[in-house]
Amino acid sequence: MSKLMKIDKSKKFLIVGLGLLGGCYAMALKKKGYYVSAITKNEEDIEFAYQKGIIDKGSTTVEKDIIENADVIVFALYPHTFVEWIKQYGNLIKEGTVITDVTGVKGCVVYEIQSMLKEGVEFIAAHPMAGREVSGVQNSDDKIFKDANYIVVPTENNTFGAIELCKELGEILGFARISVLNPEKHDEMIAFLSQLTHCIAVSLMCANDNPGLVLYTGDSFRDLTRIAKINDEMWSELFLLNREALLTEMEKYRKTFDKLYDCIRNNDREEMRSMMRISTERRGEFNKKEG
Amino acid sequence: MSKLMKIDKSKKFLIVGLGLLGGCYAMALKKKGYYVSAITKNEEDIEFAYQKGIIDKGSTTVEKDIIENADVIVFALYPHTFVEWIKQYGNLIKEGTVITDVTGVKGCVVYEIQSMLKEGVEFIAAHPMAGREVSGVQNSDDKIFKDANYIVVPTENNTFGAIELCKELGEILGFARISVLNPEKHDEMIAFLSQLTHCIAVSLMCANDNPGLVLYTGDSFRDLTRIAKINDEMWSELFLLNREALLTEMEKYRKTFDKLYDCIRNNDREEMRSMMRISTERRGEFNKKEG
Numbered sequence: 001m002s003k004l005m006k007i008d009k010s011k012k013f014l015i016v017g018l019g020l021l022g023g024c025y026a027m028a029l030k031k032k033g034y035y036v037s038a039i040t041k042n043e044e045d046i047e048f049a050y051q052k053g054i055i056d057k058g059s060t061t062v063e064k065d066i067i068e069n070a071d072v073i074v075f076a077l078y079p080h081t082f083v084e085w086i087k088q089y090g091n092l093i094k095e096g097t098v099i100t101d102v103t104g105v106k107g108c109v110v111y112e113i114q115s116m117l118k119e120g121v122e123f124i125a126a127h128p129m130a131g132r133e134v135s136g137v138q139n140s141d142d143k144i145f146k147d148a149n150y151i152v153v154p155t156e157n158n159t160f161g162a163i164e165l166c167k168e169l170g171e172i173l174g175f176a177r178i179s180v181l182n183p184e185k186h187d188e189m190i191a192f193l194s195q196l197t198h199c200i201a202v203s204l205m206c207a208n209d210n211p212g213l214v215l216y217t218g219d220s221f222r223d224l225t226r227i228a229k230i231n232d233e234m235w236s237e238l239f240l241l242n243r244e245a246l247l248t249e250m251e252k253y254r255k256t257f258d259k260l261y262d263c264i265r266n267n268d269r270e271e272m273r274s275m276m277r278i279s280t281e282r283r284g285e286f287n288k289k290e291g
Numbered sequence: 292m293s294k295l296m297k298i299d300k301s302k303k304f305l306i307v308g309l310g311l312l313g314g315c316y317a318m319a320l321k322k323k324g325y326y327v328s329a330i331t332k333n334e335e336d337i338e339f340a341y342q343k344g345i346i347d348k349g350s351t352t353v354e355k356d357i358i359e360n361a362d363v364i365v366f367a368l369y370p371h372t373f374v375e376w377i378k379q380y381g382n383l384i385k386e387g388t389v390i391t392d393v394t395g396v397k398g399c400v401v402y403e404i405q406s407m408l409k410e411g412v413e414f415i416a417a418h419p420m421a422g423r424e425v426s427g428v429q430n431s432d433d434k435i436f437k438d439a440n441y442i443v444v445p446t447e448n449n450t451f452g453a454i455e456l457c458k459e460l461g462e463i464l465g466f467a468r469i470s471v472l473n474p475e476k477h478d479e480m481i482a483f484l485s486q487l488t489h490c491i492a493v494s495l496m497c498a499n500d501n502p503g504l505v506l507y508t509g510d511s512f513r514d515l516t517r518i519a520k521i522n523d524e525m526w527s528e529l530f531l532l533n534r535e536a537l538l539t540e541m542e543k544y545r546k547t548f549d550k551l552y553d554c555i556r557n558n559d560r561e562e563m564r565s566m567m568r569i570s571t572e573r574r575g576e577f578n579k580k581e582g
Binding site for chain 2: 129130131148149151177179181189190192193194196197198199200201202203204205206207208209211213214215216217218219220221222223224225226227228229230232233235236237239240243246247249250252253254255256257258259260261264265267269272273275276277278279280282283284285286
């Protein structure tokens, strides 16, 4: 991959793993007029995608033909399944193919995958920061990309061409903001912004078993715990794969939580108000960029 | 107050404190055709309310006439201001008047106010669980009551008639659900559902000072920190007035957060998944009742 590869309309995409995100990719790419094929476990997901018109070809088995026919392959699998897949079938990918992914953690996946691929096949990692509290291609909707962030996560092994192509893919998919981070910075950021928030929501739901609370719930509790409905298989894997970064962020957060606890215990109103003012000011920044 | 007092259209309301919530009360009551007067500090708030047509009469000073003219007085003040007001002007309230409030904590206020009132004036506490991240009558909008909870908080000193009247007021204001809790249960519930969530959001915003995070924020972080924009004067007062209950809830939450932390540190995937499943199941209950 030394020359720039632009994503013109002749480029063919293969999605491996037609779940919620894979389905969103297929949907967005088909709308823009690209050829999209898919490999996924369940026949019914292929059937659904055909009927919805979001794929041109589908298979529940890994065939040489469908892989060789693709210019860009998007892996939308759980991290360990992604690694297993490349181990087993990576040699079927033809030279000149660019592969990318949607994995929510990077350091533990990117280097390993890159080291397994043969010369001429390039893996450029990406993290589409979009999702829903439901799963499956049946719930796919590419609207979730509209206001969302897309992060390209290159290593030193990546070429300029592949990084540009991956950015272009983010644009084609319809993301609002596209940025670039290295795997380590990405994992640190995701530990704070995404994984820690899920830890908080889960802990809060586990802290009180009074079902009567439903009667009195306000919006603040509902908003805060929206993500407490969580896919335990996927998130436990993501947490453990990003263990060190997540533990660090949990410790930092626990320190400020404990500081606030001490303020309340010690009737230290001034210190408490100072924390609230910092919080208000910082959250204001996030609002500005929302629109 | 031995006989049932129904809120027919001849009843006159006085709102003391024309801020965000006081303004919402005025708005909702005027729409239903009631006479509404208001006492508040700033002339401009009175002016605004007149122009909006949400009050019939307003005053920036506490006058005997306007107080005696009211059948129901709603106090929409900070807790300590409410107590001060009753100390100073409580004797002006005529016999047969029912007073109620919007205060977010109850135990520390209700008994004290009830003990200060003269015979024939009854205070029945209420907590409208609705709000916005902005303040002032200029931001009032009675739509915030539409899907919200309204809690009547009687003590043993309250009459059946006043409790029923207060429930009826909740209906007139347009609340979705009206319930009854004693002050102690109310404060325990509010410590968990509302105060703890605000503590979490503030702590999370204080835990990381990297402004670059804005670029990568997803919906989960935004939803979780919406309430991190916080009125530090009001909330620090509410936290300290409900100190014991809040500290207890903070400790319970801190325990489950630590348990999850230990699962991650010890690679205990099964225990982590079990917490996530409890969380998912409980949060599902909250969803059902939402619509």
